[in-house]
Amino acid sequence: MLPVAVDAMGGDHAPAEIVAGAQLAADAGIPVVLVGRADDIGATDLDLIEASEVIAMSADPTKSVRTMKDSSLVRCAEAVRDGRASGMVSAGNTGAALAAATLRMRRIKGVARPAIATPLPKPSGGLPNVLIDAGANIECTPELLALFARMGAVYTRARFGTAQPRVGLLSNGEESSKGTATVKEAWTLLDQAPWQVATSASFVGNVEGTDLLSDDVDVIVTDGFTGNVALKTLEGAARGIIAALLTAFDADDDARKGAELLLPALAPLYDRMNPDTVGGAALVGVNGICMISHGSSSAKAIFHAVKTAHELAESGLVPELTAALA
Amino acid sequence: MLPVAVDAMGGDHAPAEIVAGAQLAADAGIPVVLVGRADDIGATDLDLIEASEVIAMSADPTKSVRTMKDSSLVRCAEAVRDGRASGMVSAGNTGAALAAATLRMRRIKGVARPAIATPLPKPSGGLPNVLIDAGANIECTPELLALFARMGAVYTRARFGTAQPRVGLLSNGEESSKGTATVKEAWTLLDQAPWQVATSASFVGNVEGTDLLSDDVDVIVTDGFTGNVALKTLEGAARGIIAALLTAFDADDDARKGAELLLPALAPLYDRMNPDTVGGAALVGVNGICMISHGSSSAKAIFHAVKTAHELAESGLVPELTAALA
Numbered sequence: 001m002l003p004v005a006v007d008a009m010g011g012d013h014a015p016a017e018i019v020a021g022a023q024l025a026a027d028a029g030i031p032v033v034l035v036g037r038a039d040d041i042g043a044t045d046l047d048l049i050e051a052s053e054v055i056a057m058s059a060d061p062t063k064s065v066r067t068m069k070d071s072s073l074v075r076c077a078e079a080v081r082d083g084r085a086s087g088m089v090s091a092g093n094t095g096a097a098l099a100a101a102t103l104r105m106r107r108i109k110g111v112a113r114p115a116i117a118t119p120l121p122k123p124s125g126g127l128p129n130v131l132i133d134a135g136a137n138i139e140c141t142p143e144l145l146a147l148f149a150r151m152g153a154v155y156t157r158a159r160f161g162t163a164q165p166r167v168g169l170l171s172n173g174e175e176s177s178k179g180t181a182t183v184k185e186a187w188t189l190l191d192q193a194p195w196q197v198a199t200s201a202s203f204v205g206n207v208e209g210t211d212l213l214s215d216d217v218d219v220i221v222t223d224g225f226t227g228n229v230a231l232k233t234l235e236g237a238a239r240g241i242i243a244a245l246l247t248a249f250d251a252d253d254d255a256r257k258g259a260e261l262l263l264p265a266l267a268p269l270y271d272r273m274n275p276d277t278v279g280g281a282a283l284v285g286v287n288g289i290c291m292i293s294h295g296s297s298s299a300k301a302i303f304h305a306v307k308t309a310h311e312l313a314e315s316g317l318v319p320e321l322t323a324a325l326a
Numbered sequence: 327m328l329p330v331a332v333d334a335m336g337g338d339h340a341p342a343e344i345v346a347g348a349q350l351a352a353d354a355g356i357p358v359v360l361v362g363r364a365d366d367i368g369a370t371d372l373d374l375i376e377a378s379e380v381i382a383m384s385a386d387p388t389k390s391v392r393t394m395k396d397s398s399l400v401r402c403a404e405a406v407r408d409g410r411a412s413g414m415v416s417a418g419n420t421g422a423a424l425a426a427a428t429l430r431m432r433r434i435k436g437v438a439r440p441a442i443a444t445p446l447p448k449p450s451g452g453l454p455n456v457l458i459d460a461g462a463n464i465e466c467t468p469e470l471l472a473l474f475a476r477m478g479a480v481y482t483r484a485r486f487g488t489a490q491p492r493v494g495l496l497s498n499g500e501e502s503s504k505g506t507a508t509v510k511e512a513w514t515l516l517d518q519a520p521w522q523v524a525t526s527a528s529f530v531g532n533v534e535g536t537d538l539l540s541d542d543v544d545v546i547v548t549d550g551f552t553g554n555v556a557l558k559t560l561e562g563a564a565r566g567i568i569a570a571l572l573t574a575f576d577a578d579d580d581a582r583k584g585a586e587l588l589l590p591a592l593a594p595l596y597d598r599m600n601p602d603t604v605g606g607a608a609l610v611g612v613n614g615i616c617m618i619s620h621g622s623s624s625a626k627a628i629f630h631a632v633k634t635a636h637e638l639a640e641s642g643l644v645p646e647l648t649a650a651l652a
Contacts, residue, residue, distance in 0.1 A: 123570035135498060139506055172461060172554035180465055180551055209558025213566045222555075225506050228498035229552055230559045232535025237563035240539045244449035244595050245571075251591035258591075261584030265577035269570050 001031055003047065004289075004309045005085035006302065008036035009054040009072040010092020012295045015041050018091060021302025022046055028303070030310045033085060036072040049084075051075040057295060061095030065103060073097055077104035080288040087289025087309035089280070091297040098136055101283050101290040108318070110325035113137050114285030115148045116224070116292060117155050118231055119278050122213045123269060129217060130156045133224040134231050134281055140223035142185035145169070147325075149190055151284045152219040153201035154324045158317040159282075159308070162218050164200050168207030170222035170230065178206055182223075190221070199324050209233075238273055276301040279308035285321070289313050327357055329373065330615075330635045331411035332628065334362035335380040335398040336418020338621045341367050344417060347628025348372055354629070356636045359411060362398040375410075377401040383621060387421030391429060399423055403430035406614035412639035413615025415606070415631045417623040423616065424462055424609055431614040434644070436651035439463050440611030441474045442550070442618060443481050444557055445604050448539045449595060455543060456482045459550040460557050460607055466549035468511035471495070473651075475516055477610045478545040479527035480650045484643040485608075485634070488544050490526050494533030496548035496556065504532055508549075516547070525650050535559075564599055602627040605634035611647070615639050 006022045008015040019041055022032045026046060033047040041048065053071040055064045065074060073092055077100040079085035090097045102114055116136045119128035132152040137144060149167050156165040169187055171179040176187050183206075190203045207217050212230060222230065249259035271277060280293040280301065289312045291305045332348040334341040345367055348358045352372060359373040367374065379397040381390045391400060399418055403426040405411035416423045428440055442462045445454035458478040463470060475493050482491040495513055497505040502513050509532075516529045533543050538556060548556065575585035597603060606619040606627065615638045617631045 123566045125570075138498060170555060172464060172551050183551075208562075209555045209560070210562035210565070212559055212562055214562075225498050225509075226552055226555055229496060229535045229548075229556055233538055233556045233559040234535075234563050236534075236536035236538055236540075237560050238567065239536070240449045241564065241567050241599075244451075245592075248588065248591040248595055254587045255591040258584040258587030258589075261580045262574065262588065263584075265574040265581040265584075266571075269574055273567075 002084070002086035002313070003031035003033040004306045005033050005035050005049065005076040005079040005088040006306060007072045007076045007088065007090035007092055008034045008041050010090040011293065011297050013298065014091065017297065017299045018302050019044055019046070020299035021297070022306060024299060024303035025306040028307070030306055032306055033079070035076045035079065049075055049079060055093050055096045057093050059093055059096060061093060061099045065096050065099040073100045074104065077101050077290070080290070081105050086313035087291065089291045089293060089302065089305045089309050091293035091295055091302065094135070094292055097290065097292050098283055101286045101288065105286040105288040105290070108285055108287055108322050108325055111151070111285035112147060113144060114283050115151060116281050117152060117284045118281040120212055120234065121272055121275070121278050123273060124213070124215065125272055126215050127160050127162070128278060129212065129214070130159070130219045131212070131227055131231060132219065132221060132284065133227050135224045135228040136283070137224040139225070140182065142182055142189055145182070145186035145221055145223065146189040146195065149201070149219070149221045150195055150199050150324060151321060152221060153199040154321050155282065155284050155317065156219050157200070158312060158315040158320060164202060165218040166204045166216070167201050167219040167221060168204045168211065168217040170220050170226060171206040171208065174206050174208065176206065277304055280305040282312065287318060289317065328410070328412035328639070329357035329359040330632045331359050331361050331375065331402040331405040331414040332632060333398045333402045333414065333416035333418055334360045334367050336416045337619070337623050339624065340417065343623065343625045344628050345370060345372070346625035347623070348632060350625060350629035351632035354633070356632055358632055359405070361402045361405065375401055375405060381419050381422045383419050385419055385422060387419060387425045391422050391425040399426045400430065403427050403616070406616070407431050413617065413635035415617040415619060415628065415635050417619035417621055417628065420461070420618055423618050427609050427612045427614065427616040431612040431616070434611055434613055434648050434651055437611035438473060439470060440609050441477060442607050443478060443610045444607040446538055446560065447598055447601070447604050449599060450539070450541065451598050452541050453486050453488070454604060455538065455540070456485070456545045457538070457553055457557060458545065458547060458610065459553050461550045461554040462609070463550040465551070466508065468508055468515055471508070471512035471547055471549065472515040472521065475527070475529070475545070475547045476521055476525050476650060477647060478547060479525040480647050481608065481610050481643065482545050483526070484638060484641040484646060490528060491544040492530045492542070493527050493545040493547060494530045494537060494543040496546050496552060497532040497534065500532050500534065502531065603630055606631040608638065613644060615643065
């Protein structure tokens with residue numbers, strides 16, 4: 001079984017947390033190979049692909065990928081392209097990961113632009129909904145949104161086993177008359193039967209911001225600008241509410257005692273909402289598996305991303321996408 | 327002192343909750359006048375402007391405002407225009423309220439399009455941030471976004487007393503290179519000094535979805551599409567987390583006991599997050615005060631909206647906007 005290539009140099013806590021996460025995966029029986037500078041990584045039993053350069057978090061994505069040919073990110077993408085890895089994981093520069101994967105693995109036939117598919121963890125505990133595009137393509141045509149719908153449906157089946165993904169189009173109201181001109185045209189494209197039949201998906205019409213965590217939809221299609229804003233709004237809201245709860249839990253002796261009694265009931269909720277356990281976002285539409293993790297990823301987050309990359313490779317996501325988009 | 331005109335017929339719980347909310351305001355010493363059908367409103371000591379028609383929640387906004395000249399919404403806007411009311415409040419058809427206010431009160435000179443300014447309650451308890459536009463203008467030019475920034479700054483000072491509002495532009499990253507072409511052009515317009523001097527505001531650059539509830543910004547500028555999605559995403563996240571918390575609080579005897587002990591510490595947080603206490607959204611840029619309340623508004627929500635309308639009229643919002651935009 002091919003290993004998952006892990007960019008040991010990318011992320012706010014690289015290489016220590018990344019290597020620790022890769023080790024957790026190896027301990028769980030998932031084959032991994034680190035990619036990066038041996039000197040920085042230090043002592044490890046894990047396999048290593050040496051890469052002498054590191055693309056900084058703030059570097060210009062396309063330029064750095066084109067010029068830093070021995071960077072850990074580029075070497076990760078090449079390992080997947082060359083059949084030496086089943087997929088890659090990076091918590092580094094998101095734009096550079098996107099560029100490296102697109103330039104080295106190439107796009108699947110029929111994919112005008114790859115997109116980022118991000119799972120949205122639900123406080124209710126149901127399967128996460130998938131938001132696509134969560135930030136790769138800032139300006140989108142209706143045709144691109146229709147492509148994201150097809151890719152999102154296939155991805156959601158491979159990732160979560162959803163037999164018939166329900167696909168919604170993010171807009172400012174449920175009626176088909178709502179939205180920008182682009183969204184309204186996308187609605188018309190998505191309302192056609194053939195793509196729904198080809199991907200075993202169903203189009204449920206427009207959905208709103210209140211539906212991001214809804215159990216009535218599986219895939220939420222939007223452009224990368226709106227998707228990024230919505231995703232970060234969810235993150236900020238969850239963080240703000242949790243911070244306020246923790247303050248309340250420590251308000252006085254009664255509150256502290258109450259919080260202690262509640263802990264067993266609250267722990268699973270906290271775990272569900274913890275982005276570390278979700279497994280990160282996937283770049284969908286390239287000829288290979290590429291997981292894009294949060295810059296702040298912990299070892300636990302990297303472990304889940306590696307596990308997801310491994311499972312996606314086993315699930316046959318790329319051949320399924322290739323068939324569905326042919 | 328002029329009364330606030332309350333559309334007694336608009337909203338999911340009209341007229342009962344609306345009238346009850348207007349009564350709460352009257353009891354608190356705020357002059358109000360109901361607008362609607364006396365027969366439906368029933369016995370009340372409040373003043374009434376009779377209006378025989380009701381614009382349905384789902385009616386076509388512009389068409390209904392143009393044809394239903396004796397509707398409660400149109401009569402509310404006329405009462406403000408004619409100097410018989412200091413402002414209006416409606417929980418009815420949002421688009422129709424927008425059309426009625428714009429057509430009857432007219433726009434302030436220099437206002438190409440009025441916008442909806444919505445306060446975002448913070449779990450931390452700080453002053454709400456103001457999101458503008460929260461849904462009135464689905465497609466926006468850079469010039470419109472720059473207008474929203476000016477109106478948002480003046481509004482935030484009138485509403486919350488913020489001496490020097492910090493204005494952020496909602497985008498998919500903090501750098502000025504981030505965003506759609508429209509957002510990037512708006513960034514350039516907002517980065518100019520003259521408007522900041524004229525409105526005593528400061529432009530803090532791009533902000534992200536995670537910053538909607540931040541204490542480092544006061545006004546968040548965006549188009550009505552993104553604003554609507556962001557606002558409803560916040561609503562949905564808060565609702566989802568609160569529902570999951572309530573489930574956890576009732577998980578078993580320990581959890582129930584813990585929740586009881588925590589209640590006093592949690593109650594203020596719940597109150598802060600309750601949209602009923604925020605006072606609703608304002609349509610900014612018309613020649614008068616127009617508060618647009620949620621369709622599901624309770625009596626308490628209407629009370630706060632009436633109070634806010636009254637305070638905005640007293641604060642001189644319209645003359646201040648007129649001066650700032652001249």
